[in-house]
Amino acid sequence: MMYAVAAIAILITMGLALARALLGPSVFDRVLAVNMFGTKTVLLIAVFAFLSERHDILDIALIYALINFISVVAVLKLVEQKNFHTSGADADAKVKSE
């Protein structure tokens, strides 16, 4: 019962994050919505693992958390610097010299 309520709450939160991703006027609204959606997917899978008593699914939730983190970092780097081969220090130096 407890897991069912948690699952429903997570689904509602997923709906809210989806709404922000659809509406979100700025770039960072959407990035944050995707990040949030990824976190909710991790939580939903974890809750589902206990709900259906398939505990081996928990490993997948861990992998999702890792992938989600890395991809959000990559997305933010691309949004901010437009490429992968300059480092953050280069960009800062460029801003200062300008």
Add this chain to the structure above:
Amino acid sequence: MIDILIDVMLMSFLAITAIAIIRIRNLFAVIMLFGIFSLLSAAVFVVLDAADVAFTEAAVGGGISTVLMLATLALTRQQEEKPPAHTQWLPLTVVVFTGAILVYGTLDMPAFGDPDAPAQQHVAPYYIEKSQTDTGVPNMVTAVLASYRGFDTLGEVTVIFTAGVGVLLLIGSNLFKRRRDEDES
């Protein structure tokens, strides 16, 4: 009960995301929605107990392809040039017609999950009975993908590796050359 609710909610989120991907003209938003779409479909695969497919979907769909599309977007523009101007009645008619024919084609098929269906009669009973003792893998889908169809999966991995090496040879050499030029100048 709660399983059905989760299925219905995930599927309707998928449908909403898919329609939004078609409608929205801001390409950055579309890429973000693609990320959400693959996270959702990965969640659906987990609910269907297909752990490996879910892994692949999350890594490829949610991780790499989002980043690749964003890298492409950094080279082009954020907006589409112009929304399609032609009327969409002809494509709609064609799609509805084709869809109706396909739905008509499924009428003869056995019911979903029917134990007497040909697909369940061939090797599925063997997998269900023997996969645990043959391979020792707790998940049946994993056992089929990684053990019974091991050579097939190895071939797929080879194809993906070759594609990755090809892309690196094409793009990577260019990138290094540009870097060397920057160092020299």
